[in-house]
Every structure is written in structure tokens, then in C-alpha cells.
Amino acid sequence: METMADRVRRVRETIAEAAVSCGRKPEEICLVAASKTMGAEAVREAILAGVDAVGENRCQELTEKLAQGAYTGAPLHFIGHLQQNKLKYLVGKADLIQSVENEELLRQIDRRAETLGIRQAVLLQVNIGREEQKGGADPDRLPELCTLAGSLPHVRLEGLMAVPPVFAGQENYPYFEEMYQLFIDIRAKKYNNVSMNILSMGMSGDYPAAIRAGANMVRVGTAIFGARTYPQTV
Ligand SMILES: *Cc1c(COP(=O)(O)O)cnc(C)c1O
Numbered sequence: 001m002e003t004m005a006d007r008v009r010r011v012r013e014t015i016a017e018a019a020v021s022c023g024r025k026p027e028e029i030c031l032v033a034a035s036k037t038m039g040a041e042a043v044r045e046a047i048l049a050g051v052d053a054v055g056e057n058r059c060q061e062l063t064e065k066l067a068q069g070a071y072t073g074a075p076l077h078f079i080g081h082l083q084q085n086k087l088k089y090l091v092g093k094a095d096l097i098q099s100v101e102n103e104e105l106l107r108q109i110d111r112r113a114e115t116l117g118i119r120q121a122v123l124l125q126v127n128i129g130r131e132e133q134k135g136g137a138d139p140d141r142l143p144e145l146c147t148l149a150g151s152l153p154h155v156r157l158e159g160l161m162a163v164p165p166v167f168a169g170q171e172n173y174p175y176f177e178e179m180y181q182l183f184i185d186i187r188a189k190k191y192n193n194v195s196m197n198i199l200s201m202g203m204s205g206d207y208p209a210a211i212r213a214g215a216n217m218v219r220v221g222t223a224i225f226g227a228r229t230y231p232q233t234v
Pocket residue numbers: 034036057079080163202203204205219220221222223234
């Protein structure tokens with residue numbers, strides 16, 4: 001039987017190969033365990049096995065597992081669809097909210113963080129495939145969103161996140177490259193009060209390609225936890 005430690009080690013090896021193949025250091029890549037539908041015990045095992053962070057998709061699940069002490073020892077990220085009425089459960093709880101996609105969410109996060117007296121770290125989710133049904137901001141809206149984020153004192157914008165169209169393996173590469181270009185362009189603009197340091201993209205099926213295109217954060221679920229046993233809307 002393959003253990004959690006074996007699977008995390010294998011993912012780390014694959015990350016290292018991809019990083020080295022393009023002249024980067026394996027330590028530059030942050031491994032986020034995407035733990036939707038997985039129980040608190042599995043999350044604890046993944047943290048013990050050495051993942052860098054844990055990413056949850058659903059607020060209620062996050063709240064339950066938080067109460068069970070599942071995340072002790074690793075930063076907690078939120079990577080799922082964001083709803084305004086759920087922000088109160090996330091701001092100040094999640095170390096990084098990766099899936100911010102519009103102005104209103106930025107403002108609400110800022111307001112909530114102000115009442116808590118904190119600065120909330122966020123990423124902007126980009127709908128790089130310009131898919132109708134997909135979450136994320138249109139790439140053309142990024143300049144406005146970065147300007148706004150930089151003006152909000154209780155929000156710290158740290159980078160970009162994307163979930164490109166689902167294809168097998170290599171076919172995502174052009175989307176990953178486009179994301180990297182956006183990331184570089186935005187970073188070059190040096191928006192006030194914005195630190196464009198994180199590029200979060202790549203999942204179990206395509207994280208090596210994402211890394212080769214420039215990702216420094218990957219979100220891996222299945223390759224760490226095994227197949228999810230019940231369907232879950234993202
Ligand atoms: C589920 C999920 C992942 C991980 O997907 P796997 O294919 O299981 O690795 C990554 N990012 C997001 C936003 C997800 O919802």
C-alpha cells in the first residue's frame with residue numbers, strides 16, 4: 001500500500017524534475033494540497049508528509065475541519081468559488097484567499113479585514129480560458145482590479161491564480177504561458193501596494209507543465225489524496 005508520505009514524496013520529485021528542467025529551484029515551488037472532500041485525518045497526514053499549505057474549496061468544509069484542528073502546522077488557503085455572504089467565515093481564517101474575482105469581493109474583504117484589524121492576503125483568480133461558466137476575472141480587467149486592490153489598506157494582493165480549461169497534460173501549456181506573461185506584465189507595472197509574487201496554477205493532471213511555464217504554486221489534490229469518492233462542484 002502506498003502511503004500519504006510516498007505520494008507526497010512522488011509529487012515533490014515530479015515538482016523538482018519540472019523545476020530543474022527549466023533552470024529553477026525546487027524550493028521555489030509551493031505545494032498546496034487541495035483537500036476538498038477529504039477528512040480532517042487525511043489533511044493532518046498530508047501536513048505531516050510535508051505539504052506547504054492546504055487549500056479548501058468550500059466554506060462549510062473549511063469551518064468544520066478548522067474546528068477539528070485539521071490545519072495545525074500548515075497555512076490554510078481558500079481556492080473555491082467565493083460567495084459574499086460567506087466571507088465572514090474566511091477572512092482572518094484563511095491565510096491566503098486565492099479566488100478573488102471582482103471589485104465587490106475585494107471591497108468586502110477589505111471591510112471585513114478592517115473590522116478584524118488585519119490585512120488579508122489574496123490572489124486574483126483569472127479566467128484565462130475566457131470560459132463562460134468558469135470563475136475568475138477576465139484578463140482585461142486585471143489592471144483595474146490591481147489598482148483597486150492596491151488602494152485597499154486591509155487587502156494585500158500577492159499574485160494570480162488560474163484554473164485553465166481542462167485538457168489532458170500538455171494541451172494546457174499555452175494557457176499557462178499566457179498566465180505567466182500576464183503575471184510578468186503586471187509585476188513590471190509595479191502597482192502601488194501590490195506584491196505580485198505568487199503565480200498559482202497547475203493541478204494533478206498538469207502541474208509539471210504549469211511549473212515549466214512559470215508557476216511557483218501548484219494545487220494538487222488527487223495525486224496526494226487519491227481519487228475523490230464523491231462528486232464535488234468546484
Ligand atoms: C480540486 C482542485 C484542485 C486539485 O485538483 P486535482 O485534479 O485533484 O489535483 C486544484 N485547484 C482547484 C481550484 C480545485 O478545485
